[in-house]
Amino acid sequence: xxxxxxxxxxxxxxxxxxxxxxxxxxxxxxxxxxxxxxxxxxxxxxxxxxxxxxxxxxxxxxxxxxxxxxxxxxxxxxxxxxxxxxxxxxxxxxxxxxxxxxxxxxxxxxxxxxxxxxxxxxxxxxxxxxxxxxxxxxxxxxxxxxxxxxxxxxxxxxxxxxxxxxxxxxxxxxxxxxxxxxxxxxxxxxxxxxxxxxxxxxxxxxxxxxxxxxxxxxxxxxxxxxxxxxxxxxxxxxxxxxxxxxxxxxxxxxxxxxxxxxxxxxxxxxxxxxxxxxxxxxxxxxxxxxxxxxxxxxxxxxxxxxxxxxxxxxxxxxxxxxxxxxxxxxxxxxxxxxxxxxx
Numbered sequence: 001x002x003x004x005x006x007x008x009x010x011x012x013x014x015x016x017x018x019x020x021x022x023x024x025x026x027x028x029x030x031x032x033x034x035x036x037x038x039x040x041x042x043x044x045x046x047x048x049x050x051x052x053x054x055x056x057x058x059x060x061x062x063x064x065x066x067x068x069x070x071x072x073x074x075x076x077x078x079x080x081x082x083x084x085x086x087x088x089x090x091x092x093x094x095x096x097x098x099x100x101x102x103x104x105x106x107x108x109x110x111x112x113x114x115x116x117x118x119x120x121x122x123x124x125x126x127x128x129x130x131x132x133x134x135x136x137x138x139x140x141x142x143x144x145x146x147x148x149x150x151x152x153x154x155x156x157x158x159x160x161x162x163x164x165x166x167x168x169x170x171x172x173x174x175x176x177x178x179x180x181x182x183x184x185x186x187x188x189x190x191x192x193x194x195x196x197x198x199x200x201x202x203x204x205x206x207x208x209x210x211x212x213x214x215x216x217x218x219x220x221x222x223x224x225x226x227x228x229x230x231x232x233x234x235x236x237x238x239x240x241x242x243x244x245x246x247x248x249x250x251x252x253x254x255x256x257x258x259x260x261x262x263x264x265x266x267x268x269x270x271x272x273x274x275x276x277x278x279x280x281x282x283x284x285x286x287x288x289x290x291x292x293x294x295x296x297x298x299x300x301x302x303x304x305x306x307x308x309x310x311x312x313x314x315x316x317x318x319x320x321x322x323x324x325x326x327x328x329x330x331x332x333x334x335x336x337x338x339x340x341x342x343x
Contacts, residue, residue: 007044007067014043026075029092031099041065041106062107069103119278120267127265129157140262141255144242149255151215151222152239152247156272158215160279160305161185163272164200167247170236174211176220181211183219185306193236200249204306280305 015022018039025031032040044064047056056064073096080092120128131138132153134146141149155166165185170193173184187202188194211219219238226232231244239247252272260270267274280301287297302309 003063004067004071007064008071010044010048010064011040011068011071014040017043022072022075026072026079029076029079029095031072031076031095034102037099037103037106040068041103044068065103065107069100073100119274119276119281120270124265124267125157125278127263128153128259128270131259131263131266138263140258147218147222147225148239151218152252153255153275154215154218155183156275157278158212159183159209160276160283161209162203162276163249163252165202165204166272167200167237167239167249167252168194168202169238171223171238172236174219174223174238176211176216181216182208183211183215184208194246196246196248198249202306205308207303207306209304 012022014020018036020032020036045055045061047054055061076092076096076099080096083092119125130136131140132146132150133139134143134150139146152166155161155169156163159166168188168191169183169185173186175182175184184206185202185208186206189201191199223238226238226240229240229242229244232240234244235246237246239252241247241251256271259266260268283301283304284297287300292300301307
């Protein structure tokens with residue numbers, strides 16, 4: 001919601017700077033010229049916080065344009081609904097659809113479309129796993145936080161959870177004992193225990209995730225030393241700070257920034273979200289090894305990621321696997337052609 005409101009505020013600022021009376025444009029359903037849409041697209045591409053004036057990430061830019069487009073659409077549809085039917089369906093509705101279509105065409109033409117991101121290569125993933133070990137000489141974290149950070153980053157690697165999802169896990173959500181240890185992700189939008197200024201929220205559905213041996217051991221090692229953090233016993237959350245507060249999104253993000261800038265052999269794009277893509281790449285590979293039926297693979301992925309049954313998000317998280325599978329199919333086709341086999 002905050003991102004949508006920021007995008008709308010930026011769009012309104014653009015209109016004000018360019019002397020565009022939005023009330024008049026929407027009231028007449030004479031929205032924007034092609035030149036104005038180019039200007040709007042470029043304006044929404046820039047990060048204007050603290051005078052930075054740097055380009056935002058292409059996906060973030062794409063979302064901004066969509067949010068402002070949907071805002072204009074909502075306002076315009078209210079005007080169209082009050083028009084006589086002959087004007088509503090012949091002219092006004094077409095103008096609105098043209099606006100929506102032209103803006104998205106400009107995004108694709110400008111190379112700003114929502115691209116599917118690939119996860120870490122196996123070499124980079126191995127390097128990451130190596131340096132987050134608490135005793136590794138290249139570990140960039142302060143020694144007192146290494147066990148905690150190791151467990152947290154493994155949650156992102158091994159479970160594919162979002163940045164916020166690991167930060168809202170409470171002690172009773174982790175069941176490390178027994179033959180089937182688990183970690184449960186809960187949605188708690190109105191959690192009375194939540195005191196953080198920017199509350200980490202679970203966007204997707206709650207779910208129960210299995211714990212492998214490595215992650216289970218890392219979590220147990222962290223819980224054993226967590227008691228040494230002042231104030232930790234008063235907090236229900238698993239991941240806490242040395243000040244006795246729940247770990248924030250900004251602190252978790254800073255861990256990845258430190259890894260990106262201090263450790264050689266890692267990607268400058270390293271983030272919790274990139275590890276979510278990495279998990280999906282590995283999940284696809286394992287499904288192939290087990291010869292899992294495509295419909296079962298999709299159902300399992302949706303369950304473990306917390307997506308709705310009708311979600312199309314799987315496409316954005318499987319780009320590398322799709323590319324490799326396509327390349328393999330092409331090579332097989334070429335081999336058979338060279339061998340003179342009928343297809």
